[in-house]
Amino acid sequence: CEFKPFGLAHALRVLAATLRLLRILDHPGQRKFRECRTGYYRFPASKTGSTGPMRLGTLGGAVPRVLPVGSTTESPKILSAGQSVTRSASCDGENSNFGPREMNLVLIRKAEQSDGGSVALASKDERSVHIVNHLGKKTGDTVSFGIYDGPRGKATVTVDDGGGVRLTPVQETMVPPEPEPEITVLLAVPFPMRMKWLWPVMASFNYVTRIVVIRGELSNHEFCDSRSLREGVYGPLIEKGMSQGARTRGVKVDVCFENVSADLLGRLGLGDNSAARALLDCGDENNVPKELYGHVDGFFSDAHGRRASGVGSCPAATLAVGPERGWTEKEAKIFTDFGFASTSLGSSILRVDTAVVAGLGIVTAALDKARRRGTTLEECQTAKVKRPRG
Template sequence: MNLLLLFPSDLSGNNIARISDHRLQHILSVHRANVGDSIRVGMVNGLIGSGSIEKLDEQSAEIHFKLDTPPPPKKPLRIILALPRPKMLKRILQTITTMGVEELYLINSYRVEKSFWQTPILSELGLLEQLTLGLEQARDTQLPKIELRKRFKPFVEDELPSLIEHSYPLVAHPGVATPIPHALNKPCTLAVGPEGGFIPYEIAKLEEIGFHCGHMGANILRVETAIPALIASLYSW
């Protein structure tokens, strides 16, 4: 945890936060902090700053903080991702948050198993847990926007055309002739299929509304590997 992420519910006074959950255990067991120590803190969807531990025991920590620094800017990137299996979803949620992705749409496709949609990770609390881990790692406070779409065709035909306006619509798809672009200087809407890729019908529907297909070379990557590689390629550091 490189940043103690605070929520409005943690506030117990003017610039005072009180925590008693897993963050407390991290402070005690990993940071091995003591009263008087300083830690980096940030308010969810707000500023970053520093905090001083004023009280600390096994039950709670009381932190006086000052926030004065804006969080890192988000990348102008929207990812349209066929819902992966739950274990992979956890890692991807943390990765896209750590790398500053602005929006993530989790969608259905032919190769997505119906049972994937039943995972508790997709609950409000389940998503927040993974996104929080990503923000803490990245020293960021801005939560990405997460949307769920369980029907492929209505989403692509009725909603996606307006979403891709003013952005570069790209499908990462192996086997095509054109490589993905590098170091984009514009917003991008990036579609990534499930393990095995989008089926031809789905690729055709995306191309109908203006998506371009691009590859990342001859090697076939797992989705959890492809996502950070794509982000790094599209928006070089």
């Protein structure tokens, strides 16, 4: 190949473009973004030192890494229940881009309805954008429509000249929600970006009716400051997940920054003996966890044989998932003493978000099977009345 030298002006332009690119990549906001995307975080101070017992592997994912030199070193802040802290934009900032909203059902709040039952959506409302641009609906067409914690069915679309949409429920198609199985997710606060991603994903599972966030001993205490744990952030994300899952039954959220204890589990109402309770755990040489599906399915098989309340149409389950570094031996013992079974998703080392999705899929399948064993609707409603709630 014959080498053809570039001119000086071209070389200077290339050099200037390279320097601009380096400045962009070295911008503090970009550095923070890269740290969030790769999962860097600081280890919290340990009272027992680095040699203390840890249960690593089942739920934590990749080995934790320490923040690069120059990162902030302020001491961890611990929140009590109900306390909020103002902080600047971070990994869990409000401007994170989660892509276009996925809707299999247009979900509205009761307060949005007019006296006649119709709903007017502004042209910039993401639901209007979805109906007009993504679904390509026009005046006279129908869409799947539901009211939060209320009935669902079809609604007639009316598109105005400005791009706004009015939805009028087709009353003969509206049906109230039927009693269904219930899943409570108990989650030790994970990395903020994973927590924010998990809200809509958990809410898209039809059976998830409650999400409880607590603080694990090995949780990074700074994560308790996360904006993703504020109602103004997770509320819309949960509704997004409900729309994607085509469900109207609401999801209750409890955020309680207390360490695991029998007293806490009791106050949260997690002592229900009619619910299958599973702790995702890697176990140790003296404790080999059960396979998750086998535990939940076996629990309801035995319960069905006894005709215990809560089986059939409305079986219930609680799934406890630890933080990135897993549960400690002490926490695992508290759970098992309280009635939780130590279970596993297999030998793979999974991230928290992966473990939550896999666990919920398995528990949902087991509850579907338990539901097919069948009881009457009256038995199901009686079980729901008897079932304690925190």
